[in-house]
Amino acid sequence: MIRFLFVLILVVTGASVLRSQILQVYPGDANNNGVVNNVDFLFLGLAYNSFGPERDPVAPNGLAFLPQPATPWPSQFFNGVNFAHADCNGDGIVHYFYDAFPLYVNYGQMRPDSVTADVFPPGLAGVDPAVHFDHSALPNSLSGGQTFSLPIMLGDAQHPVEDLYGIAFSVFLDPDYVDADDVDFNFNELSWANPDNDRIFMYKKVSNERIDVAWVRTDHNQRDGYGRIGIADFIIIIDVIGYQQDFVMRIDSVKMIDKFGNQTAVAGDTIVVHLSPDGQATDVDSAHEKDFIVRPNPADRHLTVKHEDIIEQITLVNALGQPVFQVKPKQNSANLDLPFLPSGIYLLEIRTTEGINLQTLQIQH
Numbered sequence: 580m581i582r583f584l585f586v587l588i589l590v591v592t593g594a595s596v597l598r599s600q601i602l603q604v605y606p607g608d609a610n611n612n613g614v615v616n617n618v619d620f621l622f623l624g625l626a627y628n629s630f631g632p633e634r635d636p637v638a639p640n641g642l643a644f645l646p647q648p649a650t651p652w653p654s655q656f657f658n659g660v661n662f663a664h665a666d667c668n669g670d671g672i673v674h675y676f677y678d679a680f681p682l683y684v685n686y687g688q689m690r691p692d693s694v695t696a697d698v699f700p701p702g703l704a705g706v707d708p709a710v711h712f713d714h715s716a717l718p719n720s721l722s723g724g725q726t727f728s729l730p731i732m733l734g735d736a737q738h739p740v741e742d743l744y745g746i747a748f749s750v751f752l753d754p755d756y757v758d759a760d761d762v763d764f765n766f767n768e769l770s771w772a773n774p775d776n777d778r779i780f781m782y783k784k785v786s787n788e789r790i791d792v793a794w795v796r797t798d799h800n801q802r803d804g805y806g807r808i809g810i811a812d813f814i815i816i817i818d819v820i821g822y823q824q825d826f827v828m829r830i831d832s833v834k835m836i837d838k839f840g841n842q843t844a845v846a847g848d849t850i851v852v853h854l855s856p857d858g859q860a861t862d863v864d865s866a867h868e869k870d871f872i873v874r875p876n877p878a879d880r881h882l883t884v885k886h887e888d889i890i891e892q893i894t895l896v897n898a899l900g901q902p903v904f905q906v907k908p909k910q911n912s913a914n915l916d917l918p919f920l921p922s923g924i925y926l927l928e929i930r931t932t933e934g935i936n937l938q939t940l941q942i943q944h
C-alpha cells in the first residue's frame with residue numbers, strides 16, 4: 580500500500596511537470612493576467628527583441644483570443660510570467676507591429692476563466708510626478724469645429740521622473756464635446772524620454788469617453804528627466820454650436836514602469852476647456868460672459884435659464900430674426916415651457932438689470 584501511494588505521487592508529479600512545459604498563450608495578453616489592455620503593451624517593451632520557440636505557424640485561428648499552445652521561452656518577466664506570452668503573433672520574436680497587431684485586435688478581450696486586474700498605483704498630485712497636458716497650450720476659448728493640440732508632459736522640475744521605461748494611462752473625454760474617433764496621439768518627437776527613437780506607442784479608443792494610451796522604450800535602457808514627451812490633437816464637435824459651457828478632460832489610470840517592470844506612482848491630470856459661442860452669437864456685455872447658464876442645449880420643449888443678475892426679459896429669436904417667444908421672469912432663474920418650434924438654431928436674448936447676453940440655442944425634437 581505504501582509503495583502504491585509512492586508510485587501514484589510520482590505519476591502525479593510527472594504529469595504536472597509535463598503540463599507545465601506547454602503554456603497557453605492568449606494573443607495580446609502579454610502579461611497573462613486574463614485581459615488585453617495598454618499594460619500588455621508595456622510588456623512588449625520589456626521583452627522587446629527577445630527570441631524563443633515559435634508557436635505552430637499554421638495553427639488555425641492562431642491570433643484569436645483563444646488558448647494557443649506554446650513552448651516556454653528561456654526568459655520570464657519579474658512576476659514569473661514567461662516571455663512567450665509577449666510573442667503575440669507566435670513568430671518567435673517580440674517586436675513591434677506583428678505583436679502589437681494582435682494586441683490591438685484583441686484589445687479589451689477577457690478570459691472567461693480568470694482575470695487578475697492590473698494595478699494602477701494612484702499618484703498624488705504635488706507629491707509624485709504627474710503625466711499631464713500642457714495647460715498653457717490651451718486656447719482661452721474654443722468653438723465648434725475648432726481643433727486644438729495639447730502637449731503631453733511627464734514630470735516637472737520639482738517632480739522629475741526617474742527610471743522611466745514605459746507608461747500607460749487613459750484619457751477620459753466628454754463625448755458631448757470631443758469625438759474620441761478624432762483624437763490623435765503622437766510620440767514620434769525626440770525628447771528627453773526618447774532621444775533615440777527606441778520606443779513604441781499605441782492608443783486605442785475604448786469607448787466614446789475613454790482612450791487608452793501606452794508608450795514604452797524598446798532598448799532596455801531607462802531614462803530620467805521631465806517635460807514634454809508627445810502631443811495629442813483634439814477637435815471640438817461642430818454640433819456644440821450654441822453651447823457656452825466648460826468641459827473637462829482627465830488623465831487617469833496611470834502606470835509607469837522601469838526596465839524591470841517595477842512600477843512608480845504617477846499622478847494624472849484634469850484640464851478644463853472653455854468654450855465660446857459660435858461667431859454669430861457674441862456677448863453684447865462681455866463682462867457677463869460666464870455669469871449665466873442655459874440648459875439643456877439642444878433643447879426640446881423645456882429650458883432652464885439662470886443668471887447671477889435679475890433676469891428682466893428672455894426673448895427667443897428665430898433664424899429670420901423674428902421673436903418667437905418672450906417671458907419676463909424678474910428673478911435670477913426661469914424654467915421655461917417653450918411652444919412647439921421647428922428644429923434649428925435660435926438666438927436667446929437674456930436681458931438683465933445689468934446688461935444683455937446673447938446665446939445660440941438649438942431646438943431639437
Ligand SMILES: [Ca+2]
Nearest residue numbers: 608612614619
Ligand atoms: Ca494583460
Ligand SMILES: [Ca+2]
Nearest residue numbers: 666670672678
Ligand atoms: Ca512576435
